[in-house]
Amino acid sequence: MVAPPSGPASGGGPLVEDEDLRPGEVVGEYTVEHKLGEGAFGKVFKGRHPLIGKEVAIKVLARKFASDPEVVSRFVAEARAVNQISHRNIIDIFSFGQLRDGRQYFVMELLQGKPLDQILRSRDRLTLEEALPILKQLGRALDAAHAKGVAHRDLKPANVFVAIDDEGGPFPKLLDFGVAKLINAEPAQTSHKTATGSPIGTPYYMSPEQCRAENVDVRTDIYSFGVMTYQLLTGTLPFFKGNYIEILFQHMTDAPPPPSSRAPEVPPALDGVILSMMAKSPSDRPPTVTKAVKLLEEAGRGAGLVSGLASSGPHPQSVALSSEISAAPRTTSSLDPALGATLGNTLPGAGASRDLTKRPGKGKAPLILFGLLVALVGVLGVIAARNPPPPKPVQGSAPLVVSPPPSPASSVAPSPQVAPPPPVTAQPTPAPPAVVKIKLAGAPAGAEVLGKDGAVLCRLPCELEQQKAATPLELVFQAKGYETKKQSIVPETDVVIDVSLERRRATEPKKKARPQKDDIENAF
Numbered sequence: 097m098v099a100p101p102s103g104p105a106s107g108g109g110p111l112v113e114d115e116d117l118r119p120g121e122v123v124g125e126y127t128v129e130h131k132l133g134e135g136a137f138g139k140v141f142k143g144r145h146p147l148i149g150k151e152v153a154i155k156v157l158a159r160k161f162a163s164d165p166e167v168v169s170r171f172v173a174e175a176r177a178v179n180q181i182s183h184r185n186i187i188d189i190f191s192f193g194q195l196r197d198g199r200q201y202f203v204m205e206l207l208q209g210k211p212l213d214q215i216l217r218s219r220d221r222l223t224l225e226e227a228l229p230i231l232k233q234l235g236r237a238l239d240a241a242h243a244k245g246v247a248h249r250d251l252k253p254a255n256v257f258v259a260i261d262d263e264g265g266p267f268p269k270l271l272d273f274g275v276a277k278l279i280n281a282e283p284a285q286t287s288h289k290t291a292t293g294s295p296i297g298t299p300y301y302m303s304p305e306q307c308r309a310e311n312v313d314v315r316t317d318i319y320s321f322g323v324m325t326y327q328l329l330t331g332t333l334p335f336f337k338g339n340y341i342e343i344l345f346q347h348m349t350d351a352p353p354p355p356s357s358r359a360p361e362v363p364p365a366l367d368g369v370i371l372s373m374m375a376k377s378p379s380d381r382p383p384t385v386t387k388a389v390k391l392l393e394e395a396g397r398g399a400g401l402v403s404g405l406a407s408s409g410p411h412p413q414s415v416a417l418s419s420e421i422s423a424a425p426r427t428t429s430s431l432d433p434a435l436g437a438t439l440g441n442t443l444p445g446a447g448a449s450r451d452l453t454k455r456p457g458k459g460k461a462p463l464i465l466f467g468l469l470v471a472l473v474g475v476l477g478v479i480a481a482r483n484p485p486p487p488k489p490v491q492g493s494a495p496l497v498v499s500p501p502p503s504p505a506s507s508v509a510p511s512p513q514v515a516p517p518p519p520v521t522a523q524p525t526p527a528p529p530a531v532v533k534i535k536l537a538g539a540p541a542g543a544e545v546l547g548k549d550g551a552v553l554c555r556l557p558c559e560l561e562q563q564k565a566a567t568p569l570e571l572v573f574q575a576k577g578y579e580t581k582k583q584s585i586v587p588e589t590d591v592v593i594d595v596s597l598e599r600r601r602a603t604e605p606k607k608k609a610r611p612q613k614d615d616i617e618n619a620f
Contacts, residue, residue: 114139114156114158114159114199115197116131116139116141117131117139117141117154117156123141123143123154123193123195123201123203124191124193124201124203125145125191126143126144126145126146126150126152126154126191126203127143127144127145127146128141128142128143128154129141129142129143129144130142132153137157137158137161137167138155138156138157138158138161139155139156139158140153140154140155140156141153141154141156142154142206143203151206152203152204152205152206153203153204153205153206154201154202154203155201155202155203155204156195156199156200156201157171157199157200157201158199159197159198159199162198162199162200163198168200170274170275171200171202171274172192172200173273173274173276173278174189174202174272174273174274174276175189175192175202176278177241177246177273177276177278178273180244180246180278181237181240181241181244181246183236183237183240183241184237185233185234185236185237185267185268185269185270186237186240186241186269186270186273187204187205187207187257187269187270187271188204188205189202189203189204190203190204190205191203207257207259207269208259208260209257209258209259209260209267210257210258211253211254211256211257211258212230212253212254212256212257212258212268212328213252213253213254213256215253215258216253216327216328216331220331221328221329221330221331221359221361222328222329223329223361223401224329224362224366224392224396224401224402225396225401225402225403227325227328227329228389228392228393228396228402229265229266230256230258230266230268230328231321231325231328231389231392232386232389232393233267233268234256234268234270234321234385235321235384235385235386235388235389236386237268237270238251238270238317238321238385239384239385239386241270241276241314241317242314242317242384242385245278245314246273246276246277246278246314247276247277247312247313247314247316247317248270248273248276248317248320249275249276249277249296249297249306249312249316249317250272250275250276250296250297250298250301250320251270251301251317251320251321251324252298252300252301252320252324253324253327253328255270255271255272256268256269256270256271256324257269257271275296275297277312296309297320299340299343299344299347300323300333300335300336300343301320301323301324302316302319302320302344302347303315303316303319303320303347303378304319304347304348304376305378307344307345307347307348308348313378315378315379315381316378317385318373318378318381318382318384318385318388319373319374319375319378319381321373321385321388322370322371322372322373322374322381322388323374325370325373325392326352326355326370326374329355329359329362329366329370330355330358330359330362331358331359332358332359334352334353334374335347335350335352339592341537341592341594342592345535345592348376352371352374354367354371355367355370355371363399363401365395365396365398365399366392366395366396366399368395369388369391369392369395370392372388372391373388530563530564531561531562531563531564532561532562532563532564532587532588532589532590532591533559533560533561533590533591534559534560534561534562534569534585534587534590534591534593535557535559535590535591535592535593536554536556536557536558536559536560536593536595537556537557537592537593537594537595538556538557538573538593538594538595538596538597539556539596539597540556540575540578540597541556541557542555542556542575543555543556543573543574543575543578543595543597544573544574544575545558545560545571545572545573546571546572546573546574547570547571547572548570550572553571556573556595562587563587564587564588564589565586565587565588566586566588567586568584568585568586569584569585569586569587570582570583570584571583571584571585573595573597574597575597577599577600578597578598578599578600579597579598579599579600580597581595581597581598583595
């Protein structure tokens with residue numbers, strides 16, 4: 097979590113907790129009624145226009161972030177992104193301003209319904225006929241965003257709010273554009289930057305290019321949409337075991353299990369469409385989200401999962417889902433800007449493993465995996481060189497037929513019997529030594545990894561292969577301007593190790609500098 101400043105915004109002394117907006121207080125054109133909730137990055141209040149009675153939600157950024165230009169820039173970017181797209185299935189933000197105490201706020205529509213992750217948690221999984229109305233509308237919203245040059249970059253069920261439309265069907269709203277990327281934005285439009293080599297997003301849903309901290313485009317959302325579709329229909333995630341580093345590696349290198357292997361209710365006819373959205377290469381994914389949903393619907397109709405009813409009105413299987421949503425209390429989008437979006441529980445150490453099949457991401461952690469993940473740039477190239485992907489099957493090609501060996505009753509005359517040679521005792525071939533892989537990540541990138549004899553083994557990030565042994569392997573990490581660090585590793589199993597070197601302190605006294613913000617805050 098981000099550490100709070102040591103003093104209040106105005107000077108020294110202990111940090112004073114932000115006061116709630118009082119009922120009756122006027123914010124912009126709206127009168128505050130009561131608080132809806134709060135999170136690490138701010139609070140949300142219900143408001144009402146005094147003349148026309150319009151109900152709204154007022155999101156207020158916490159005071160401790162109000163003086164941070166990077167955090168404020170992302171707060172403003174969320175409002176700019178949604179208004180640039182202007183789509184009915186994207187949360188509407190229609191006012192922005194600053195309170196008298198310096199805190200920024202924006203005003204958005206007040207919704208009634210439930211977040212999609214809560215629906216999924218209570219229902220375990222959705223049928224295709226229940227999921228399609230939600231996926232169709234989200235697909236149109238994402239394609240509208242992509243047409244405006246906006247990539248969401250944090251697509252997941254927690255960022256989808258499901259309300260009910262006038263016909264009683266589910267009406268999803270896409271939320272939290274705080275980490276959205278404006279592909280064609282001018283430099284003056286945003287003052288925040290993502291730290292070089294820092295992946296940004298939620299690990300369970302991140303595309304391979306996001307995991308590598310590359311300069312992503314709108315096709316990263318198609319991958320995340322495929323992961324979310326996988327989860328809605330199966331009740332599980334394609335990759336969920338291990339710590340976040342391991343999950344990122346799986347997204348970059350591993351083929352996801354077919355959805356039909358995770359849920360018997362999902363026919364194999366749907367596997368190809370869902371997995372095509374999750375192709376490792378962006379160029380192999382469907383061109384648009386809408387196209388992918390259309391292919392999914394056609395495959396479902398062919399498998400008898402989708403009825404041939406007219407598109408107007410909700411599907412019969414959506415009636416129960418709509419009733420559950422409409423019974424939910426009135427609320428609004430997530431309480432924090434996307435800066436405070438959940439990544440799951442606190443990042444576990446290397447080697448930790450947790451089963452997150454049903455309910456991933458219940459705790460809170462920083463959205464940007466700063467520091468620990470900063471050296472993942474270029475890792476895929478190393479792994480791909482060692483583990484080339486299997487060849488892709490050609491769609492519609494005939495199955496490979498292997499001819500059986502010739503029958504003993506062949507037309508060829510049998511050879512005359514010859515006495516067998518005396519047996520030769522073969523010497524057993526010694527088994528090759530077991531090898532373990534040691535994946536090294538950390539900061540700074542390019543730091544040298546030395547062996548016991550002082551020879552440079554590799555530079556961060558990198559991977560070492562060592563013979564399995566119970567004897568500790570001594571490694572030395574060094575980089576110019578940083579303190580040298582030694583670490584012992586017992587090469588008994590594959591392991592991921594993070595090593596962060598500390599900067600070497602200057603020997604000469606310097607002028608007293610102003611206090612610096614927490615490194616994680618600077619990552620924003």
